[in-house]
Amino acid sequence: DTEVTQTPKHLVMGMTNKKSLKCEQHMGHRAMYWYKQKAKKPPELMFVYSYEKLSINESVPSRFSPECPNSSLLNLHLHALQPEDSALYLCASSHPASGGEREQFFGPGTRLTVL
């Protein structure tokens, strides 16, 4: 099973709202990732969790707050977003193998629109 699931599929929120994106995988992967993708651009890494610990934060604004409650779940909490944060938010997971051999599998994404 190479499936990563994400909810919701679509989200529309105002700039004062608080919302959360959820990601789940049952592949036994111990590394999970959040990416942001704008139209016609490649995915941009936001955060990496390895063994449930935050290992990489790509200088993401604090209005994005990640959380990894357990090895299967990854959340992204959103607060006071700006319209330019509208994008496709992708979750991915992989085995944290050594030597860089970490095939990352992406979920279907959440299409976020900030009004």
Add this chain to the structure above:
Amino acid sequence: QKEVEQNSGPLSVPEGAIASLNCTYSDRGSQSFFWYRQYSGKSPELIMFIYSNGDKEDGRFTAQLNKASQYVSLLIRDSQPSDSATYLCAVSYNQGGKLIFGQGTELSVKP
């Protein structure tokens, strides 16, 4: 700064032809190389990965890696209209799983 370069395209090939997608990377410390296919409005789908110099074949897809020349390519044989998508090259430097993506090449296969 680590960079991954791809021709943005669009690359147009007739149905049944071989599509050749190329990618170059700047850092010789690169260790792992991935090709993702992304249909419009969908998420990236991993279609090939390669870690060693040479060719790797999987069905109609062949990935080729040349570390001395710092390029990786993807060949799609017997191209089908359903192969029309954006193909993303990604490189890993073993920095905690971080992938560096190229800008993607848009492939159009004409019936």
